[in-house]
Amino acid sequence: MAPAGDVGYPVASVRFLKIVRSWKTGALMGLFGNAHTVDPVSAQRDYARLLGQGERVHAAYLLIRDTILFTDRRLVLVDKQGITGKKVEYHSIPYRSITHFSVETAGHFDLDAELKIWISGSSTPIEKTFTKGVDIYEVQAILTQFVAR
Numbered sequence: 001m002a003p004a005g006d007v008g009y010p011v012a013s014v015r016f017l018k019i020v021r022s023w024k025t026g027a028l029m030g031l032f033g034n035a036h037t038v039d040p041v042s043a044q045r046d047y048a049r050l051l052g053q054g055e056r057v058h059a060a061y062l063l064i065r066d067t068i069l070f071t072d073r074r075l076v077l078v079d080k081q082g083i084t085g086k087k088v089e090y091h092s093i094p095y096r097s098i099t100h101f102s103v104e105t106a107g108h109f110d111l112d113a114e115l116k117i118w119i120s121g122s123s124t125p126i127e128k129t130f131t132k133g134v135d136i137y138e139v140q141a142i143l144t145q146f147v148a149r
Contacts, residue, residue: 036133038062043069059142060132070142095146103140
């Protein structure tokens with residue numbers, strides 16, 4: 001075993017397992033379809049019951065079963081739960097509540113990109129994973145547009 005502080009076998013094993021686990025997740029997500037953009041007009045129609053009067057969807061992304069909506073007023077996270085997906089949680093986040101966010105781009109072995117959003121009053125970020133079908137830089141630019149107002 002390598003001495004403490006050295007990059008030895010145990011640390012390398014942990015890194016390797018993370019890479020394999022990440023690759024498996026990306027491969028499994030690929031079997032069920034990649035994340036992709038949704039036409040804002042379609043999202044506006046599909047989620048009309050959630051939107052306030054005059055509220056408009058500017059961008060939307062489908063993440064396997066979940067959806068993220070960027071409206072002109074807030075971020076809406078649609079989380080389908082359970083095996084059938086009939087139970088749905090709608091998480092509404094006003095842009096003014098977002099204190100900061102980060103994006104992590106996909107790598108060679110890690111096929112997924114991540115978005116982390118911190119909300120005032122919470123030290124734990126909301127994390128969303130995007131597969132190769134979504135340009136994470138585009139997601140970051142849209143979020144910046146609304147958060148930096």
